[in-house]
Amino acid sequence: MSVLVFIEQRDGQVRPVSREALGEATRIAAAIGGPVIGVCAAAKDPGLAALGEAGADRVLLATSDRFAAYDAEGTAAAVEAAVRGVQPVVVLFAASAMGKDLAPRVAAKLGIGLASDCTKIDPASGGLTATRPVYAGKALQQVRFPKTPALLSLRPKVFAQVSRAGTSASVEPLAVTLPGDGPRARVLRVSAVAGGKVDLTESEIIVSGGRGLKGPENFPLIEELAGALGATVGASRAVVDAGWRPHHDQVGQTGKTVSPKLYVAVGISGAIQHLAGMSSSRCIVAINKDPDAPIFKVADYGVVGDLFEIVPALTAEVKKLNAHG
Amino acid sequence: MIQVVCIKQVADTETRVKVAADGKHLDPAGVTWILNPYYEFAVEQALRVKEKLGAGEVIALSLGGPGVQTTLRNALAMGADRAIHLRHEGAALDSLSVSRLLADAIRPLGAGLIWFGKQAVDDDAAQVGPMTATLLDLPCVTAIATFELEGDQVTVEREVEGAREVVEAKLPAVLTTDKGLNEPRYASLKGIMAAKKKTIEDVAAAPSEPNLEVTALAPPPPRAAGRIVGEGTAAVPVLVKLLREEARVI
Ligand SMILES: Cc1cc2nc3c(=O)[nH]c(=O)nc-3n(C[C@H](O)[C@H](O)[C@H](O)COP(=O)(O)OP(=O)(O)OC[C@H]3O[C@@H](n4cnc5c(N)ncnc54)[C@H](O)[C@@H]3O)c2cc1C
Numbered sequence: 247m248s249v250l251v252f253i254e255q256r257d258g259q260v261r262p263v264s265r266e267a268l269g270e271a272t273r274i275a276a277a278i279g280g281p282v283i284g285v286c287a288a289a290k291d292p293g294l295a296a297l298g299e300a301g302a303d304r305v306l307l308a309t310s311d312r313f314a315a316y317d318a319e320g321t322a323a324a325v326e327a328a329v330r331g332v333q334p335v336v337v338l339f340a341a342s343a344m345g346k347d348l349a350p351r352v353a354a355k356l357g358i359g360l361a362s363d364c365t366k367i368d369p370a371s372g373g374l375t376a377t378r379p380v381y382a383g384k385a386l387q388q389v390r391f392p393k394t395p396a397l398l399s400l401r402p403k404v405f406a407q408v409s410r411a412g413t414s415a416s417v418e419p420l421a422v423t424l425p426g427d428g429p430r431a432r433v434l435r436v437s438a439v440a441g442g443k444v445d446l447t448e449s450e451i452i453v454s455g456g457r458g459l460k461g462p463e464n465f466p467l468i469e470e471l472a473g474a475l476g477a478t479v480g481a482s483r484a485v486v487d488a489g490w491r492p493h494h495d496q497v498g499q500t501g502k503t504v505s506p507k508l509y510v511a512v513g514i515s516g517a518i519q520h521l522a523g524m525s526s527s528r529c530i531v532a533i534n535k536d537p538d539a540p541i542f543k544v545a546d547y548g549v550v551g552d553l554f555e556i557v558p559a560l561t562a563e564v565k566k567l568n569a570h571g
Numbered sequence: 572m573i574q575v576v577c578i579k580q581v582a583d584t585e586t587r588v589k590v591a592a593d594g595k596h597l598d599p600a601g602v603t604w605i606l607n608p609y610y611e612f613a614v615e616q617a618l619r620v621k622e623k624l625g626a627g628e629v630i631a632l633s634l635g636g637p638g639v640q641t642t643l644r645n646a647l648a649m650g651a652d653r654a655i656h657l658r659h660e661g662a663a664l665d666s667l668s669v670s671r672l673l674a675d676a677i678r679p680l681g682a683g684l685i686w687f688g689k690q691a692v693d694d695d696a697a698q699v700g701p702m703t704a705t706l707l708d709l710p711c712v713t714a715i716a717t718f719e720l721e722g723d724q725v726t727v728e729r730e731v732e733g734a735r736e737v738v739e740a741k742l743p744a745v746l747t748t749d750k751g752l753n754e755p756r757y758a759s760l761k762g763i764m765a766a767k768k769k770t771i772e773d774v775a776a777a778p779s780e781p782n783l784e785v786t787a788l789a790p791p792p793p794r795a796a797g798r799i800v801g802e803g804t805a806a807v808p809v810l811v812k813l814l815r816e817e818a819r820v821i
Pocket residue numbers: 455456457458459481482483484485496497498499500501502512513514515516517518519520523533534535536539551552553554584608
C-alpha cells in the first residue's frame with residue numbers, strides 16, 4: 247500500500263514542489279499504512295537521500311544523460327517502470343510545468359484516469375477522494391478513482407512540507423528501457439527568464455498590479471513594494487495584454503495559478519478570471535479606489551483609496567518594519 | 572501537410588455556476604457556451620503554417636453534443652478547411668476517455684501537426700493534449716509560447732518556472748498552445764459565408780468505461796469574511812500591523 251511520488255529536478259536541484267508532494271504523501275501513507283517512495287529521473291543523483299527529511303522512505307533513481315534536461319518520454323517511461331515495479335495505490339505529481347506535462351503521459355501509458363491540480367486529498371473514506379477547482383474556481387469538483395493506482399497532480403504551494411530531521415532515504419537504482427535513440431522532443435537549451443526572479447507559482451509573497459496603475463512607467467511603485475516585502479511582481483491580464491508586463495507575470499485563468507501566503511492586488515478589479523488564479527492564496531490584500539470592486543469580496547484586508555498614495559506609504563511602512571526587525 | 576486542431580466547447584467563465592440536480596455536474600440550463608479561448612491560438616498557428624507552406628488542409632475536430640457544431644463553424648470561418656464532429660451527448664467524459672476517442676479519430680488522417688489548447692477553461696485539466704500524443708505515440712510539447720517550422724522540424728519555446736525551454740521535434744508532432752503564441756485573427760464576413768459551404772462530418776463516438784468518477788460538484792466554501800481596514804494612507808499602519816500580528820504573513 248505504498249504512495250509513489252514523482253521527484254522533479256532541474257539542474258541537479260530537487261524542486262520545492264516535490265517536497266510538498268512528499269509532505270502530502272506522508273499524510274496519505276499514514277492513513278493507508280505504507281511507505282512513501284520517490285521516483286526521480288536525472289543525469290546524476292541530485293542528493294535524493296536528503297529527501298528522507300521531506301518524507302521519502304526510499305527513492306528510485308533512473309539515471310541517463312538524457313535526463314540532463316527534461317526528456318518527457320524518457321521520464322514517463324521511468325515513472326511507468328516504477329509504477330509497474332512498486333505497485334503503489336497512489337501516485338503524486340506536482341501540477342508544475344513539468345508535472346502538468348508528464349502526468350497525463352503516464353496516465354495514458356497506464357490507461358488510468360488522472361485528477362490534475364488538486365487542492366485537497368481525502369484518503370480516508372473507503373478509497374481516495376480528490377478535490378479540484380473547476381469553472382474558474384467557482385466550483386469544486388470531487389473525484390474518485392475506479393482503478394488503482396489513483397493518479398493525482400497537486401497545486402503548488404497548497405500542500406505543506408514535513409520535516410523529519412535526521413532521516414535519510416535509501417536511494418535505489420531504477421532500470422528503465424528508454425524509448426527511441428534519444429528524445430523525440432529534445433530540449434536544446436534552457437534560458438533563464440530575464441531578472442532571474444522567483445517564479446510566481448513558487449513565491450511566498452506576490453504583489454500584483456492592474457490597470458489602475460495607468461501605465462508601465464508606474465510599475466516601479468509595485469516593484470518597490472515587492473522589494474520591501476521580498477515578493478515577486480505579478481500582473482492582471484489587462485496589463486499584460488497592453489504590453490506593460492510580460493506574459494509570464496500574468497496571474498489568472500489564462501496565466502498562472504498561484505497560492506502564496508500573501509497576495510497583494512493593487513489596482514486590480516477582481517474579474518472572475520483573475521480570481522481563478524489567486525483565490526487559493528492564504529491571505530489576500532486589496533488596494534483599490536472603488537469600494538465596490540469585486541476584489542474586496544475575496545480580500546482578507548482591503549484598503550480603499552488612491553494606490554498612488556497608498557502604495558508608497560505601505561512600502562515605507564514595511565521598510566520601517568524591516569529596519570526595526 | 573494535413574493539420575488537425577482539437578477544439579472544445581466550454582461554459583463561459585462568466586457563467587454563474589449552478590449545480591445540476593445530480594449534485595455532480597454543471598446545470599446546462601442558462602449556460603453560455605463559448606469556444607475554449609486557447610483554441611484560437613491553435614487554429615491561428617495551424618492556418619499560418621498552411622499559409623506558409625502554400626498548401627495543405629486544416630481539419631477542426633471536436634467531441635461533444637450538437638452545440639459543438641457552432642464551435643466547428645467558427646473554426647471553419649477562421650479558415651479551417653473541414654471539420655469532424657465526434658458526437659457524444661450526456662455528461663462530460665474524463666480526459667482519458669476523450670483522448671482515446673480523439674486519438675482514434677486522428678490516427679487515420681495522417682496529420683503532420685496536431686494542435687490542442689494548453690487547457691480547457693472549464694475543467695482546467697490540461698491533460699488531453701499530452702494524453703492523446705501518448706496514445707498516438709507521437710512526440711509532444713505542451714504550452715508552447717513560440718513556434719517555428721523548418722522542413723520537417725519544429726522548434727518551439729515553452730515556459731517553465733523561471734525559465735524557457737527551447738525544444739525541437741520532428742514531424743509528425745503534437746503541440747499544445749499557451750496564450751501569447753500569436754494574435755488570433757477574427758473570422759471575416761467572407762470567411763463566415765465560406766464556412767457555410769464547408770462540410771462537417773458527423774461521427775458517432777462510443778466511449779469506454781469511465782476512468783474517473785465525479786462524485787460531487789459544489790461551490791467552494793466561502794472565504795472567511797474580509798474587512799476594509801480603512802481608507803487612504805491612514806489605513807496603512809493598521810494594515811501592516813494586521814499582516815504582522817493577525818495574519819502573520821510578513
Ligand atoms: C477568456 C478570458 C480569460 C481571461 N484570463 C485572465 C487572466 O488570466 N488574468 C486576468 O487578470 N484577467 C483575465 N481575463 C480578463 C479579466 O476579465 C479582466 O478584464 C482583467 O482581469 C482586468 O484587469 P484589471 O483588474 O487590471 O483592470 P480593470 O478591470 O480595468 O480594473 C482596474 C481597477 O483599478 C482600480 N483603480 C483605478 N485607478 C486606481 C487608483 N488610482 N488607485 C486605486 N485603484 C485604482 C479601478 O477601481 C479598477 O477596479 C480574462 C478574460 C477572458 C474573457
